[in-house]
Amino acid sequence: MDIPNLKDIKVLLKGGGDLASGIGYRLNRAGFKLLVVEKPEPTAIRRTVSFASAVYQDRLEIEGVTGKRARNFEEVKQCWQKREVPVTTTNETNLLTSFQPDIIIDGRMLKERTDQSIDEASLVIGIGPGFTVNKNCNLAVETNRGHHLGRVIYQGSTAENTGSPGNVNGYTDERVIHAPEAGIFQSDCQIGQQLNPGDVIGRVNNKYLKTEIAGVVRGLLKPGIKVKAGTKLADIDPRSEKDYCYYISDKALAIAGGVLEAIFYWYNIENSKGDL
Numbered sequence: 299m300d301i302p303n304l305k306d307i308k309v310l311l312k313g314g315g316d317l318a319s320g321i322g323y324r325l326n327r328a329g330f331k332l333l334v335v336e337k338p339e340p341t342a343i344r345r346t347v348s349f350a351s352a353v354y355q356d357r358l359e360i361e362g363v364t365g366k367r368a369r370n371f372e373e374v375k376q377c378w379q380k381r382e383v384p385v386t387t388t389n390e391t392n393l394l395t396s397f398q399p400d401i402i403i404d405g406r407m408l409k410e411r412t413d414q415s416i417d418e419a420s421l422v423i424g425i426g427p428g429f430t431v432n433k434n435c436n437l438a439v440e441t442n443r444g445h446h447l448g449r450v451i452y453q454g455s456t457a458e459n460t461g462s463p464g465n466v467n468g469y470t471d472e473r474v475i476h477a478p479e480a481g482i483f484q485s486d487c488q489i490g491q492q493l494n495p496g497d498v499i500g501r502v503n504n505k506y507l508k509t510e511i512a513g514v515v516r517g518l519l520k521p522g523i524k525v526k527a528g529t530k531l532a533d534i535d536p537r538s539e540k541d542y543c544y545y546i547s548d549k550a551l552a553i554a555g556g557v558l559e560a561i562f563y564w565y566n567i568e569n570s571k572g573d574l
Contacts, residue, residue: 304565305329310399310419314350314385315342316517317425317441318405319360320550321557322349326363326383328558333374333397334365334385341525343517343533346489346544352385354520361546371396403557404435409459421564423557430455437564439556441549448552450560464549467536472510475532477502477525484521485532490543491515499532507531514538 307330311322314336325332340350349365351358357366368374368384370393377384386393402419404412405426412428416435424435431438431453438451443464446457463474477483485500493499494512501507502525517533525531535542 305331307331307400307561308397309333309401309403310335310394310397311403311405312414313405313407313425314340314348314352314365315405315407316344316348316547317407317550317553318403319347319349319365320546321403321405321425321554322365322383323360323363323546324551324554324558326381331378332383333368333399334383335390335394336385336387338387338389339523341519341523341529343519343530344489344543344547345518345520347546347550349383349385353387361544369393401561404429407441421561423560424456425553425557427456427459437560439553439560441553443549447549448556450556450563463533469511469536473513473534473536474530475499475507475509475534477527477529477531478505478507479503479527480525481505483519483523483525483529483531485518487515487518487532489515489518490540492538492540493534499534502531509534511536512538514540514543516543 309330309332311334314334322334334349336350336353340353342348342350345351347360352365352367365383365385366377368386374384399419401421403423404414407426409427414434416422422435424438426441429435429438438456440446440449440456442457463470481503483502487499493509497509498506513534513536516535519531
């Protein structure tokens, strides 16, 4: 295959949650022409470090990188000129059809099943559970915490979803609050707010949701969104460091490092073997 100039490579990043945004942040810093695509009503809870938030508030800044809502290709190019990250939604079908990416990164974290096809771009990178190399992606990156976090999968599949959040100060499932039923989520809390055990963090319909542990609200779904039963609504950080709410996580940056390795491997090694 013809190897393009890296600065001309167009990357479509599916998903604008906190893990995908760590990838988007590093790709932007590395100079790639990136477009983030999200659902029309994103459900990212770490909204202060998720490019998905640009769908609701038009723009936000994550550690010095600006994400901005884009509705057409001209607005995408304007973002690139300003070194910003353009964010669009699946509703913008004309933009997505004309974009024609060289690389697709599926960072939606669908956990088990994905509709991603390996033939959608020259390079398809799968992030997290549900990906098998040479089946629905060319390469994948492990997201399960532990020794393999951030490693590129060159053969085989990523680990299955554990169903449990990572351990922070001895807490796992207690940190995360899920919707007990389908309905509209409402909350008067703010990201960065300190809560104690038993404090109300929000409600779905008439069911009030209380925290089990003390900590800072690190993630909180945008109030007013219709949710399904089991939807993740909030994340309590028992370390109680408010600053952590505004920084990309170590996990997201490790995964992003794996994505950069996968891209450079694909263009510099896998597809240049005949040139050696």
